[in-house]
Structures are given as C-alpha cells and as structure tokens.
Amino acid sequence: MKKFIDSPASLLDTSLQGFAKAHADIVQLNTQPNFIYRKQSRQGKVALISGGGSGHEPLHSGFVGVGMLDAACPGQIFTSPTPDQMLMAAQAVDGGSGVLFIVKNYAGDVMNFEMAAEMLEGPNATVLVNDDVSLPKDHPIGRRGVAGTTLVEKIVGAAAEAGYDLAACKTLGDKVVQATASMGVALTSCTVPALGHPTFTLADDEIEMGVGIHGERGRETTKLVSASEIVEQLATHIQDELNPQSGQKVLLHVNGFGGTPLVELHLIYELAWQYWQKRGLLIERCLVGNFTTSLDMAGCSLTLTLLDEEMLRLWDAPVNTAALRWGI
Amino acid sequence: MKKFIDSPASLLDTSLQGFAKAHADIVQLNTQPNFIYRKQSRQGKVALISGGGSGHEPLHSGFVGVGMLDAACPGQIFTSPTPDQMLMAAQAVDGGSGVLFIVKNYAGDVMNFEMAAEMLEGPNATVLVNDDVSLPKDHPIGRRGVAGTTLVEKIVGAAAEAGYDLAACKTLGDKVVQATASMGVALTSCTVPALGHPTFTLADDEIEMGVGIHGERGRETTKLVSASEIVEQLATHIQDELNPQSGQKVLLHVNGFGGTPLVELHLIYELAWQYWQKRGLLIERCLVGNFTTSLDMAGCSLTLTLLDEEMLRLWDAPVNTAALRWGI
Known part of the structure; x- marks a missing residue:
C-alpha cells in the first residue's frame, strides 16, 4: 500500500x-x-x-x-x-x-x-x-x-x-x-489504509458495474468496454428508474470516485449529456467532478435529478463551502 | 490500461x-x-x-x-x-x-x-x-x-x-x-492514453522525489517513508531555495496529482503547515486540492509563495472560473 x-x-x-x-x-x-x-x-x-x-x-x-x-x-x-x-x-x-x-x-x-x-x-x-x-x-x-x-x-x-x-x-x-437516481462503475478498487490492500480485485480487462462507494461489489463484473457503452448502460438503468418525460428539466451530476482524471469525467459528461438530450430532457444544471469519492478508486457515477422550479431555485441559491461555492 | x-x-x-x-x-x-x-x-x-x-x-x-x-x-x-x-x-x-x-x-x-x-x-x-x-x-x-x-x-x-x-x-x-518554489513526489506513475502503459515504474516500496507533472523522473527514487518524512524533505528543498525570514507572509499550496485522496492531501497540508509554522512563517493563505494534475498519478507537491501586500490583495480578489471561485 x-x-x-x-x-x-x-x-x-x-x-x-x-x-x-x-x-x-x-x-x-x-x-x-x-x-x-x-x-x-x-x-x-x-x-x-x-x-x-x-x-x-x-x-x-x-x-x-x-x-x-x-x-x-x-x-x-x-x-x-x-x-x-x-x-x-x-x-x-x-x-x-x-x-x-x-x-x-x-x-x-x-x-x-x-x-x-x-x-x-x-x-x-x-x-x-x-x-x-x-x-x-x-x-x-x-x-x-x-x-x-x-x-x-x-x-x-x-x-x-x-x-x-x-x-x-x-x-x-x-x-x-x-x-434522484444514481449508478456507478469502478475500473479499480480502492485501498483502505487500515486494511492495506485493495478491497476487491478486477482483472486488467474487467470493470465493476453498479459498484458502491466503499468498493462494494455491484450488479455485475463485466469486460471493459468503451466509455460510450459504459455511459449507455449506466444511463439506461437511471432512465428506466426515473422514466422522465420529454421536456423534463434535470440536473446531471457526473461524480468521480477519486482516481479518475477530469479529462475523462468531462468526456463522460458529454456522452451522458448526448444520451439524455436525445431523449428530450432539458439538462438545466450540472455538476462534474470528484464530490462523493471512494479514496483512490478509479471510476465514476452518473446521477440524474428531475427538477421542479423549487428545486431549481434552491440549487441556484448562494453556497459557500470548501467544495461548492457560488453566488457569494 | x-x-x-x-x-x-x-x-x-x-x-x-x-x-x-x-x-x-x-x-x-x-x-x-x-x-x-x-x-x-x-x-x-x-x-x-x-x-x-x-x-x-x-x-x-x-x-x-x-x-x-x-x-x-x-x-x-x-x-x-x-x-x-x-x-x-x-x-x-x-x-x-x-x-x-x-x-x-x-x-x-x-x-x-x-x-x-x-x-x-x-x-x-x-x-x-x-x-x-x-x-x-x-x-x-x-x-x-x-x-x-x-x-x-x-x-x-x-x-x-x-x-x-x-x-x-x-x-x-x-x-x-x-x-514561488514547488517540489513534488510521486507514489505511482500516470498512464498516458495514447501510450497505454505507465510512463515509469516504481517498486511497491519506492517513491519518486522531485517528479515532474508529466511523470518525468525526479531528483531520486527512494524508499517509501512516512508522510512526515516526505513533507520534511519537500519542504526543506523549498525552504533552502526561498530562504524566507521569520514573520514572512506566505501562501501554501498543497497540490494533488490526481490519484491521491483529499484525506491525504489535508494530512499533508497539516504537516507542511507545522513545518513552516515552526520556522516562524505566517501562513496567510492556502490552497489544497487537485489543481495541477498528472492524469491518474498518485502523489502531490508543495508550493510556497512569499507574499507581499500587493500579491495578497490580488489573491483575495474575486475570481469566477470552473476550478477557483470566490468573492463573486
């Protein structure tokens, strides 16, 4: 470690x-x-x-x-x-x-x-x-x-x-x-300091779909596929759950688990944006970055929130914290 | 990869x-x-x-x-x-x-x-x-x-x-x-997508002192030591370079290379703060997080800037960017 x-x-x-x-x-x-x-x-x-x-x-x-x-x-x-x-x-x-x-x-x-x-x-x-x-x-x-x-x-x-x-x-x-609905995928495990070794292992060509934020095994271990295919899978689970109507305003959150660079997270955001734009959703707000991490795990999650006017107004309200700051 | x-x-x-x-x-x-x-x-x-x-x-x-x-x-x-x-x-x-x-x-x-x-x-x-x-x-x-x-x-x-x-x-x-003076250390290499494999290799018990932000080999490859010893080494090189007087106002920047969790970066900040506080510096401002990254590299750097009143005032001025935002 x-x-x-x-x-x-x-x-x-x-x-x-x-x-x-x-x-x-x-x-x-x-x-x-x-x-x-x-x-x-x-x-x-x-x-x-x-x-x-x-x-x-x-x-x-x-x-x-x-x-x-x-x-x-x-x-x-x-x-x-x-x-x-x-x-x-x-x-x-x-x-x-x-x-x-x-x-x-x-x-x-x-x-x-x-x-x-x-x-x-x-x-x-x-x-x-x-x-x-x-x-x-x-x-x-x-x-x-x-x-x-x-x-x-x-x-x-x-x-x-x-x-x-x-x-x-x-x-x-x-x-x-x-x-709100979320789903994540891990490319690697994280390593808990007190444990000293990775929480789980994945082969070089494997990913963990539906992983939890403590490295819990997810829905299935699958072969590594393209970013587009990964986004399609994650987004489809979320879409099926929330079943939004065309014209629905949403907030799209791409969250990194800690070990995935921003250049990849913004790629994921673009692909997820395209997925939901094709389905007629209005992506009114977004958040892209490492916010709910799993130590050094490489991976990310998608989160979609169906917004009403109240939620939209409150999202935009001023905030002043270490990690989120605007309007102040 | x-x-x-x-x-x-x-x-x-x-x-x-x-x-x-x-x-x-x-x-x-x-x-x-x-x-x-x-x-x-x-x-x-x-x-x-x-x-x-x-x-x-x-x-x-x-x-x-x-x-x-x-x-x-x-x-x-x-x-x-x-x-x-x-x-x-x-x-x-x-x-x-x-x-x-x-x-x-x-x-x-x-x-x-x-x-x-x-x-x-x-x-x-x-x-x-x-x-x-x-x-x-x-x-x-x-x-x-x-x-x-x-x-x-x-x-x-x-x-x-x-x-x-x-x-x-x-x-x-x-x-x-x-x-301004900076020095970094890598725990792992990064992997450039077009290359497909790590830029360099380190044994499980080795770190790269003085690494560059593209994974350039640094000053020396050494054994992994405690965070306190790593901070002592990095900070001493910076201290020797800038040679600040006691009472000098400074900005201390702990930068993550991408693959190192915030919990470790804040630990590094605390240790670096103690190092310079003992030497009588006034740590007036700081910045802790992943700002100049090297893809997925685990590691961090310390940066110290000797501040005058003009620089301090300009640091505090409003900024509104994707990664730095305050006062607006």
Whole structure:
C-alpha cells in the first residue's frame, strides 16, 4: 500500500486538523468527538447535519458552510460515526428550529443516527438518501446512498437558509431523494489504509458495474468496454428508474470516485449529456467532478435529478463551502 | 490500461465539448483550433492566455473566467499546443491592451508560444513559470513549470482585471515566479492514453522525489517513508531555495496529482503547515486540492509563495472560473 500517512490510526485526526486550517474562514473543528461545523451559526434556522465514514471527501465536511450543512460528523475511513458525534454536533449547531439529519442508507449510519436522534432533546427529523439504482428496489437492506447525497444537501441546505421550517425541509429532502437516481462503475478498487490492500480485485480487462462507494461489489463484473457503452448502460438503468418525460428539466451530476482524471469525467459528461438530450430532457444544471469519492478508486457515477422550479431555485441559491461555492 | 475512453484520438475533443457544456455560464469552446475562452470578454483589459498539454486539469481550462485567464489552449495529452491555437485565441480575446502569455517552462511550450508571439500583431509579453526546485537552478533546459502556475495565473489575472497595463502585468508575473518554489513526489506513475502503459515504474516500496507533472523522473527514487518524512524533505528543498525570514507572509499550496485522496492531501497540508509554522512563517493563505494534475498519478507537491501586500490583495480578489471561485 502506498499512501501519504504516518499511521492509519492518526490519518483522520491529522487530516481533519489540516482541513479545518485550510478552510478556517468557513468551518471549525471540534475534537473528542470529531465534527466539523459552520463558523457562523445562525439562530432561528433549521440545522442540517450529515456524516458518515471518511474517505468520501469532499462529502460531507466539504459541504459545511452557508447554504448547505451546519455540521458534518466524520467516522473513521468507511466506518460510521458514533451517536455522540451527531448528538454533540446537534447541540452545537441547533439554532432553535430543530435539526435535520441527512443520512446515507447504510446499516451502521442509520442505526447510529437513529440513536443520536433518540438522545437529542428537541425536534428533529431524518432524510434517508438511497439513490443507488444498481440494487433492486426490494433489496433487503434497501438501496445505498451515493452521489445524490450532494444534491440533497445542497437543495435542502438552501431551503433551511431561506427559512423553511423543519417539516418543510424534511418534505423537500424526501422529494429530492425520490427525484434522484444514481449508478456507478469502478475500473479499480480502492485501498483502505487500515486494511492495506485493495478491497476487491478486477482483472486488467474487467470493470465493476453498479459498484458502491466503499468498493462494494455491484450488479455485475463485466469486460471493459468503451466509455460510450459504459455511459449507455449506466444511463439506461437511471432512465428506466426515473422514466422522465420529454421536456423534463434535470440536473446531471457526473461524480468521480477519486482516481479518475477530469479529462475523462468531462468526456463522460458529454456522452451522458448526448444520451439524455436525445431523449428530450432539458439538462438545466450540472455538476462534474470528484464530490462523493471512494479514496483512490478509479471510476465514476452518473446521477440524474428531475427538477421542479423549487428545486431549481434552491440549487441556484448562494453556497459557500470548501467544495461548492457560488453566488457569494 | 483502464480508462473511460472511446479512443485516445477522440478523448480530448469530446472532453472539451463536455467541459464547455458543463461551464457554459463562464466559458466558450472554439474548435479547429481548440481553445477555451471567457464568455464575457472585457475591452480595455490586458488579455491573459495560458495553455499546455492536456492531462493537468483543471489547469488551464478550469482557470478561464473573470479574474483569471481569458483563454486556455489545450494540446493533446502531455503535448504542447500549436502556435495557431495561441494566435487565434489571442485574436479572439485581445481587448486592445495587449496579450500576456503565461507559459510553463517546457521546450515545446516555450517554442510554440514564442512562434505565436512573433506572429501576433500588437503588443504582447510572456511570463515564464519555472517554479520546480527539484532540478538545480543551472539545469541546461531550466527548471520546469509546475503547480506554482496556478498562483501566477490567479494573481496576475486579478491584476489584469483591476486595470494593470501589459508591462505591469509582466513585471508582477515575474515577481510571483521569483517568489514561488514547488517540489513534488510521486507514489505511482500516470498512464498516458495514447501510450497505454505507465510512463515509469516504481517498486511497491519506492517513491519518486522531485517528479515532474508529466511523470518525468525526479531528483531520486527512494524508499517509501512516512508522510512526515516526505513533507520534511519537500519542504526543506523549498525552504533552502526561498530562504524566507521569520514573520514572512506566505501562501501554501498543497497540490494533488490526481490519484491521491483529499484525506491525504489535508494530512499533508497539516504537516507542511507545522513545518513552516515552526520556522516562524505566517501562513496567510492556502490552497489544497487537485489543481495541477498528472492524469491518474498518485502523489502531490508543495508550493510556497512569499507574499507581499500587493500579491495578497490580488489573491483575495474575486475570481469566477470552473476550478477557483470566490468573492463573486
């Protein structure tokens, strides 16, 4: 394993120190337990909190700031944060209008966020993100939360900033999740520092369709094909799921898993744009880059969100975080 | 080779189409020859043009926009752009106050930008970036231009936006180059699509100190050591070069080469911050992330720029590009 680390045990804590210093105009770091929170909290606003295993950066710590999250709770690499992280983060950022947890659908995350929600005095609600259509709808543990999470956090973050109350933020979050579908493909595995070797292996001519963001095996291991064929496959699964009408406004998100260069991600965006343009969709907004990563995994995912005017307006609203910044 | 491509020959053109669509609010794409240029050009302003081989994204196309570049000329992967690209880009964005070319010091880039400058009617000047201290000062082809280029383009871009004339932009650019030193390290090679295999090989326990951004071999191939030891080595070379006084204000840039996760880059930032903080420097500004990449190479570089008040003010000035955005 080749990584920039002193030890797997110290990686996250030292990295969080660096992150907080690099973005000291926007965020603060709490230690013991770890959470990143907004430098200027706002009274009277619903507080948005997310979190999950580390290794997906900039998700979620890079989304803390005006117009998006109030706090992010990082677990160890690919490991759920503990309930005390979410509880203390909630107590730190609660502005008196309740707390909305945005949780990716993984058993450990769901359980620990639920425990925090139970311990928390005061109103709170949870939006569960499960946008990964590579698993069937009736999968026993449900579908995983993947790159669509960024879009949920941006849109609901703007709503909270605009004064939506807790119930309205929860309703909106569920609506965005319903309108969003994602699917990814891996060209290589990632390597978790504490493990020291790749999570899975692929032959030189193989790819993993429907891979999860922790390197979970996906829908099938197939032969490496052209970028056009890969996009056709991913997009078709998403298209079949959302079944949008011609003329539908959408947001198209091409997410890199960390190890794939931007020159390839923009190629993927062009091919996906052509796929949906041919089907009459109006690609009104987009996001291309590494936002929900899997450490050093080479690969990418497509996410499509069906937009209504409310979601479009909230997407465009100002945001000032380490990883997303516009209008401010 | 595992990449998202249809063919190495079509990768760049299709990717540029995707890039231009994804950032249509900021840039436009000219084809035949390829260049990316600002959507809203400004009369009366010095026009800044950069370029070079592709594969370093977001450099340079991601830096086109208000407060930074007026145009970027992408060559094929790791291949110099041709003089007609720079010439036509200059004619497209010249606002009547002359053209400043910002050129990384590579023989092909220097030659082709020089030819464009000769063919161009009207005033122009060139800033040569050669911030890589891994090569000795008296190296026969000079030192390479690496991640410091981003800082030159940001600071001079703000100056041009603020109304500096051509001579003042050139003087400022040379000053930033003089005040800037960088050094990088690779954990792995990158793979150029047209080549199909890694540019160089490293054993599982080896790293390349002083690597170039095209995978050029560096100062030495050494054993993999801890992140702290790597930072100590890189930072010491930079420190010895710039020899800053205690109390000096600096900008510290940790640049990822593409294949290294943010969690590691923030760890590197923390360690570099500690190195220079111990030496009494005032780390007033920073930039951490993948800005001057080498396709899928795992690795990173450190860049330090000694700031004066003018450079600090220009760094903080508004910028609105695909990859750097603040204050707008």
